[in-house]
Amino acid sequence: MGDGDWLNEREQRAWRGFIELANFRDQFGRELQAETGLSGADYAILVSLSEAADGRMRAIELRKAINWEKSRLTQHLNRMASRGLVTREPCLTDNRGIQVSLTQAGREAIEAAAPRHVGHVRRWFIDALTPDQLDTFADLTKVVLDHIAAQDHTAQADSD
Amino acid sequence: MGDGDWLNEREQRAWRGFIELANFRDQFGRELQAETGLSGADYAILVSLSEAADGRMRAIELRKAINWEKSRLTQHLNRMASRGLVTREPCLTDNRGIQVSLTQAGREAIEAAAPRHVGHVRRWFIDALTPDQLDTFADLTKVVLDHIAAQDHTAQADSD
DNA sequence: GTAGTTTGGATGACACATCAACCAAATCGT
DNA sequence: ACGATTTGGTTGATGTGTCATCCAAACTAC
Known part of the structure; x- marks a missing residue:
């Protein structure tokens, strides 16, 4: 390919590090799913629901909380309902609204998964860094995220 | 949910920063795809091919270069072939092997996409950080990635 | 050689995410 | 009141990724 302007070595190191870390994160999610039976998407929904009063939320509130597209939520709730984790x-x-409720099975699933989730985060990420490094890392991600937000006001993304 | 042991604030800041950045990266890929017609997956394959002699590689070499599962490569090459970007x-x-070759259309696509890709990386990520910060960021990702590699030697995906 | 194993790849089923199009209830403007 | 628009949600098509399974060619053995 035409290699007109590429990144210099310093830039490339940072960018590739980021990409590899982000790739790893997908793998992390799959491992967690294999262990707990809950995907990252399941986890995000169940956490929100479990924090709501009575374990129930309107779909739209859920959508705002986790910042998903509506069709994504519809389809994922379908799958979760068919697995007995939530009801609609x-x-x-x-x-025109929908009330989503945690079932007993859903509550048990999230309560069983949460400690393993934390354990994974610690084992794979937190434990790798000193407290100072954690702060530095957080600072740098914030700089980048602020930069993105400043550039593109249509950007938000979230989960977990 | 039972909040038995969660991350402290410092830990949470770093972890959430990472997650949000990783989420952003998916969006980044979609924007690039909308602009160039090439997904991140397309891009990875085309870059490898375009760097090879004659724009051709054996599928297995390609797989090693980008570290994909074999079925992923098979299926993605099918789609790319049907779009006329590569031939098999x-x-x-x-x-038992397969030779994958860049078509003229594929070469044009990657050459058109590359500058936009670099521009995006710069605009969204590189420009947010000073050179020192880039180094620091790269160092930290390396620490985490080394930690992961040291912990889990079974990380590679492939089996049969 | 010829049986057993490894390797390169294909295939089918499924999970997941996006987009575009659709629908009916709600709301707004006048 | 009533047409127009917005809003909450669904649906269907498509792209993408995983896993498990299968297959034939290639490398072992012996």
Whole structure:
């Protein structure tokens, strides 16, 4: 390919490090799923629900909390409902809305998964760095994220 | 959910920063795809091919270069071939192998996409950090990646 | 040689995410 | 009141990635 302008070595080191770390994160998610039976997506939904009063939320609130596209939520809730982790009922105060509720099985699943999740995060990431390094890393990610946000105001993404 | 042991604030800041940055990266890939017509996966394959002699490589070499599962490569090459970006021919020296070649269209696609790719990386990531910060960031990712590699020697995906 | 294993690859089923299009209830403007 | 628009959600098509399984060619043995 035409290698007109590429990154210099310093830039490339940082960028590739980031990419590899991000790649690893997908693997991390799959391992967690293999251990707990919950994907990262499942986890995000269950955490939100489990923090809500009575373990129930309107779909739209859920969507705001985890910042998903609506079709993604619809389809994922379908799969989770068919697995018995959540239920979907019509919303009383808005006939176009949906109430999503944690089932007992869902609550048990998230409570079983949470410690393993934390353990994984610690073992794979936190333990690699000293407290100072953690701060530095957090600072740098913040710089980049702020830079992104400043550039592109349509950017937010989140989970976990 | 039971909040038995969670991360302290410092740990959480670093972890969440990482997650958000990794999430952003997916969005980055989609934007690039919208602009160039090439997904990150397409890009990885085309870059490898374009760097090879004659723009051709055996599938297995390609797989090693980008570290993919074999079924992923098979399926992605199918899609790319149907889009006219690559061709697949039997390998002369090993009857079970496959030779993958860049087509003219594929070469043009990667050459058109590369500058935009670099521009995006710069604009979204590199430009956010000073040279010193780039080094620091690269160092920290390396620490984490080394830690991961040291812990888990079974990380590679492939089995049969 | 010829049986057993490894290796390069293909295939089918499924999970996951996006996009575009659609629908009905809610809301808004007048 | 009533048409127009927004909003909450669904649906279907498509792209992408994983896993498990299968297959034939290639390398062992012996």
